[in-house]
Amino acid sequence: MKVQIINKSKHRLPAYATDLSAGMDLRANLDSPIELQPLQRVLVSTGLFMALPAGYEAQVRPRSGLAIKKGITVLNSPGTIDADYRGEVCVILVNLSSEPFTITDGERIAQMVIARHEQVEWCEVEQLDETERGAGGFGHTGV
DSSP: OOOEEEEOSSSOOOOBSSTTOSOEEEEOOOSSOEEEOTTOEEEEEEEEEEEOOTTEEEEEEOOHHHHHHHOEEETTSSEEEOTTOOSEEEEEEEEOSSSOEEEOTTOEEEEEEEEEOOOOOOOOOSOOOOOSSTTOOSSTTOO
């Protein structure tokens, strides 16, 4: 699938690290480093602008290495970039660790997955069909 993109950053375009990767790393596009304090959140620029085709979204997700090693994650995970959005792709990061974390220019801060989606047409009814599970949720199957 071809996607139109404008790269106003100082970095190369996002790319798949391996042939079977689902996500592409997004890099911070900064004029100066950002020191992210514990429990602080910040909107980080990528310098990327894109036009996704109808029926697709870009999902912005945490990088597992940053999450486990540094406690840095994407706050609204996954963040959704809609096909009609034309603004800059930015990433909301939060520091869930007890230590400050410095975000530097070019650092891989998140990953982006392009995914197909459907839109629904609601059909209001008075009752839903029965299933074995029923209304069970939130751990209903046990430990």
